[in-house]
Amino acid sequence: MTLELEDIQGFIVRSYNNLEKACYVMIQFTNISEAKLFFKQLTIEITVASSKPTELAVQLAFTNLGIKKLTEDLDIKEPFSSEFSEGLCDENRSRILGDIDTNDPSDWNWGGPTKKLVDAVIMLFASTDNVLETKYQALLQRMAATGVTKVIRLDTGNTGTKEHFGFEDGLTNPLIKGMKSERKNIASTSDQHDVIMPGEFILGYENEYNKLPDSPRLLMKDSSEIDIGKNGTYMVFRELQQDVHGFWNYMNELKQTNVYFSNMSLELMASKMVGRWRNGKPLTKTLDPDAAIDPKANFLYAQDDKDGFKCPIGAHIRRSNPRDSIDDDPALSLEMTKKHMILRRARSFGEYLFVNAESIDLPKVNNDSRRGLYFICLNAQINRQFEFIQNTWCNNKKFDGLENDVDPLVGFPFLESKYQLRTFTVQDKPYRKKTSSLPQFVKVKGGAYFFMPGIRALIALCQE
Amino acid sequence: MEKPIEQNGLVVIAAILDIEYKRLEGLLEQLQNITMINSPLRLVKGVHFLRFLILPGREFSGKKTIPNQLLYSCSHDESLEDHLLKITYPPILQWFVDIFSCCTDFDKTIGKKEAVRNFIMDHAKKTNAFYRGHQVQSAASIIIGQKIYDCIQQYLNDNFSYDIDLLELKDKIMTHVKNSIPCEEIVAVKLPQINVQIIRIILALPFIVLLIVAGFISWLLLIGIILLLIGLVFRLRYLEIHDQDQSFPAASAFVHQVSRTHVEQLAVQEDLFPQNQLSHLVEISPGSFRAFLLNSVLFYVQTLAKYSYTMGYLGGISSIHFAGWTIIDRGNRLLFLSNFDGSWENYLSDFVDRAATGLTAVWSNTVNFPPTRFLAIDGANDEEKFKKWVRKYQIKTQVWYSAHEQQTVKNIWRNYHIAVGLFQKMDEKAVANWFKLL
Numbered sequence: 001m002t003l004e005l006e007d008i009q010g011f012i013v014r015s016y017n018n019l020e021k022a023c024y025v026m027i028q029f030t031n032i033s034e035a036k037l038f039f040k041q042l043t044i045e046i047t048v049a050s051s052k053p054t055e056l057a058v059q060l061a062f063t064n065l066g067i068k069k070l071t072e073d074l075d076i077k078e079p080f081s082s083e084f085s086e087g088l089c090d091e092n093r094s095r096i097l098g099d100i101d102t103n104d105p106s107d108w109n110w111g112g113p114t115k116k117l118v119d120a121v122i123m124l125f126a127s128t129d130n131v132l133e134t135k136y137q138a139l140l141q142r143m144a145a146t147g148v149t150k151v152i153r154l155d156t157g158n159t160g161t162k163e164h165f166g167f168e169d170g171l172t173n174p175l176i177k178g179m180k181s182e183r184k185n186i187a188s189t190s191d192q193h194d195v196i197m198p199g200e201f202i203l204g205y206e207n208e209y210n211k212l213p214d215s216p217r218l219l220m221k222d223s224s225e226i227d228i229g230k231n232g233t234y235m236v237f238r239e240l241q242q243d244v245h246g247f248w249n250y251m252n253e254l255k256q257t258n259v260y261f262s263n264m265s266l267e268l269m270a271s272k273m274v275g276r277w278r279n280g281k282p283l284t285k286t287l288d289p290d291a292a293i294d295p296k297a298n299f300l301y302a303q304d305d306k307d308g309f310k311c312p313i314g315a316h317i318r319r320s321n322p323r324d325s326i327d328d329d330p331a332l333s334l335e336m337t338k339k340h341m342i343l344r345r346a347r348s349f350g351e352y353l354f355v356n357a358e359s360i361d362l363p364k365v366n367n368d369s370r371r372g373l374y375f376i377c378l379n380a381q382i383n384r385q386f387e388f389i390q391n392t393w394c395n396n397k398k399f400d401g402l403e404n405d406v407d408p409l410v411g412f413p414f415l416e417s418k419y420q421l422r423t424f425t426v427q428d429k430p431y432r433k434k435t436s437s438l439p440q441f442v443k444v445k446g447g448a449y450f451f452m453p454g455i456r457a458l459i460a461l462c463q464e
Numbered sequence: 465m466e467k468p469i470e471q472n473g474l475v476v477i478a479a480i481l482d483i484e485y486k487r488l489e490g491l492l493e494q495l496q497n498i499t500m501i502n503s504p505l506r507l508v509k510g511v512h513f514l515r516f517l518i519l520p521g522r523e524f525s526g527k528k529t530i531p532n533q534l535l536y537s538c539s540h541d542e543s544l545e546d547h548l549l550k551i552t553y554p555p556i557l558q559w560f561v562d563i564f565s566c567c568t569d570f571d572k573t574i575g576k577k578e579a580v581r582n583f584i585m586d587h588a589k590k591t592n593a594f595y596r597g598h599q600v601q602s603a604a605s606i607i608i609g610q611k612i613y614d615c616i617q618q619y620l621n622d623n624f625s626y627d628i629d630l631l632e633l634k635d636k637i638m639t640h641v642k643n644s645i646p647c648e649e650i651v652a653v654k655l656p657q658i659n660v661q662i663i664r665i666i667l668a669l670p671f672i673v674l675l676i677v678a679g680f681i682s683w684l685l686l687i688g689i690i691l692l693l694i695g696l697v698f699r700l701r702y703l704e705i706h707d708q709d710q711s712f713p714a715a716s717a718f719v720h721q722v723s724r725t726h727v728e729q730l731a732v733q734e735d736l737f738p739q740n741q742l743s744h745l746v747e748i749s750p751g752s753f754r755a756f757l758l759n760s761v762l763f764y765v766q767t768l769a770k771y772s773y774t775m776g777y778l779g780g781i782s783s784i785h786f787a788g789w790t791i792i793d794r795g796n797r798l799l800f801l802s803n804f805d806g807s808w809e810n811y812l813s814d815f816v817d818r819a820a821t822g823l824t825a826v827w828s829n830t831v832n833f834p835p836t837r838f839l840a841i842d843g844a845n846d847e848e849k850f851k852k853w854v855r856k857y858q859i860k861t862q863v864w865y866s867a868h869e870q871q872t873v874k875n876i877w878r879n880y881h882i883a884v885g886l887f888q889k890m891d892e893k894a895v896a897n898w899f900k901l902l
Contacts, residue, residue, distance in 0.1 A: 092731045209816075335817065381848070398806070
């Protein structure tokens with residue numbers, strides 16, 4: 001089935017890396033019919049997947065609260081997914097995601113139960129600050145005229161392609177089957193496992209089980225039934241605060257205090273936790289950061305790195321996408337991991353501490369200011385995709401036969417009610433290295449689940 | 465090589481006295497609450513998993529056709545006789561007396577030990593298919609295995625020894641373990657592991673023989689038997705299409721929406737430990753043909769579980785400790801009890817991704833299951849509907865206890881190989897592989 005690119009929001013198929021400036025405006029509305037006018041007007045400005053913007057892109061998505069307001073007098077034939085309807089801050093959800101203790105939603109900067117409620121987000125991507133601000137101001141004016149209020153504006157930072165710990169980020173994303181970019185990127189059949197059925201990311205298309213994902217349906221006032229999910233997606237948005245000083249100071253401390261690590265460079269230690277060198281080259285491919293290897297090159301674990309001697313089994317990238325390494329059946333493992341993929345669309349916020357990208361000597365400035373990542377991902381089934389990755393792979397201390405480790409970057413030992421210092425194991429010869437004093441480097445400080453509708457669905461939602 | 469420890473499953477079901485229902489609920493809640501802290505159930509030796517739960521009765525036009533029943537189930541080492549001796553150990557006996565006395569047929573006039581014994585013997589049900597994820601080990605040896613693992617880890621943390629010979633290091637570790645933990649040498653046991661294809665051929669053999677013999681007697685008989693088989697397939701397809709009409713009125717997922725409170729009630733009992741439990745109860749589709757199919761499939765599953773899936777993988781799933789299907793209520797309902805590792809979502813995804821055909825073959829004979837073809841096709845492959853279906857018929861497990869709740873199946877096998885290897889003589893290659901396990 002061909003993708004209806006004119007109806008799909010562009011963010012689903014591209015990250016807008018060419019539009020370096022971005023902000024996310026969380027909004028709230030009370031007067032529903034006026035808000036519908038505002039969104040209706042906004043609809044024509046929304047960037048769709050068929051266009052390739054060079055100056056400005058606008059995207060719109062709603063939380064469960066926003067959807068509830070827009071559909072309050074309509075008959076719901078098929079509901080939205082329960083993860084979305086319950087919201088990110090649901091108690092059981094917080095538990096499995098590890099949003100407890102130091103990650104507790106009650107301490108969030110936005111999206112938590114103690115903060116002003118978010119109904120929707122408008123995402124702006126622009127080529128320059130000027131374009132961004134002009135658009136933002138124009139929007140604010142129109143919002144004011146229709147009683148739509150700003151809850152918080154989240155500005156992205158300027159770390160280039162790196163995240164704050166200094167690592168290249170967002171190097172690879174799954175390719176959507178049927179997209180042009182898929183055909184361009186597939187060099188050989190060995191890359192096929194990166195090509196994922198569109199129904200994993202866009203409602204209304206077949207997924208990896210060759211089924212159509214469950215999609216919400218509404219009975220409109222004229223008695224027509226509309227598939228409101230068609231060409232839409234669920235968007236997970238989490239503000240992750242990174243403790244950059246804590247991260248590198250810990251590597252230093254580990255080197256000084258744990259004899260197993262005394263021969264390793266700080267960069268190697270950190271890279272073992274990430275699974276890539278700072279320049280993005282995967283450890284499984286090379287133990288030499290200067291080797292001539294494309295950081296984006298595809299790779300597998302089972303054949304070259306089954307035991308984790310290169311990329312540890314508990315490393316961040318191996319946990320969040322174990323590829324062919326789960327159990328002893330690489331082909332089955334690949335088939336299985338294809339069902340737990342997400343499209344990542346993260347951008348960082350806050351001041352970048354690495355002035356000199358080659359050195360890990362941190363400038364001792366501004367340690368108090370907030371910095372981190374707006375983790376954003378798109379998927380058709382939040383429970384089977386994002387939540388599965390966070391819970392079963394990152395937060396699971398028993399992941400792939402491990403004993404007591406969690407993801408060293410984003411893992412939270414969710415079975416315990418408090419964050420306690422964690423273990424990290426580096427598989428090695430003659431036998432493993434282990435540290436059991438890993439503090440929390442990344443904390444969740446905001447977030448919400450959104451639904452990003454297709455254009456036709458959006459028009460239907462805005463009908464009076 | 466030693467003989468493996470026999471691990472057995474026990475399922476006991478008895479009707480609850482109406483007047484005692486509230487008291488029973490209270491008792492179970494109380495037992496679960498203390499189980500979370502320091503369980504008296506730890507005193508029951510030789511038990512891996514244990515659960516008590518209330519099987520909700522069935523009402524049909526206002527009349528109770530199946531009463532509310534109590535389920536006691538556990539997986540234990542050695543014989544039932546042995547298990548009965550262990551649960552009648554005084555400090556734990558009173559719990560069993562209190563709980564069982566809420567049911568009909570509990571004899572209060574005789575001694576407690578005897579009453580509990582009789583009650584269990586009278587109400588034990590045969591489990592139709594039963595899988596064990598680590599049948600080489602007793603509950604006690606699993607706990608020792610973890611102690612040995614922890615002891616070695618601590619030794620390695622404290623003694624950096626990258627520069628000494630591995631065989632020498634292993635000897636040092638062995639001495640250290642022997643001095644720290646009172647344990648006998650653990651030796652490998654041999655389990656049958658017959659190729660699945662061979663089992664299939666063996667099971668198919670009687671049919672083939674039947675056809676050949678029939679052919680010899682008379683070609684009319686042969687054709688008759690073949691026609692009968694074709695007829696059965698048609699009958700199955702008819703039922704499958706007919707069932708669908710009944711079960712999925714609008715072929716819609718909406719009828720399968722599970723209430724939020726139901727899921728919440730179940731979810732609060734999940735993810736308390738690395739191990740989790742699931743109890744599931746669903747009506748079997750009516751008719752003797754369905755009953756015949758279900759029994760056949762469960763017999764097949766049981767054969768595979770016993771002779772093929774012996775090394776910690778059930779059809780490719782490596783996270784199941786125990787799982788069993790029991791046909792209960794005079795063939796009316798199918799009970800599924802399992803103990804597994806990781807989250808519900810993980811477990812169910814493993815089901816769908818790795819064992820959809822087998823599960824579909826079993827559960828396609830129960831009501832409201834997602835549509836199937838030829839018994840084993842589709843069904844659980846419809847991932848979203850299947851998961852909703854499982855949730856819908858999942859029931860609360862009032863009391864759940866595990867003797868080794870922190871250990872995954874993989875952990876248990878790893879510890880087993882470490883412990884067995886620790887006391888073995890090894891060459892250089894073997895010792896390098898042994899150190900990989902650490």
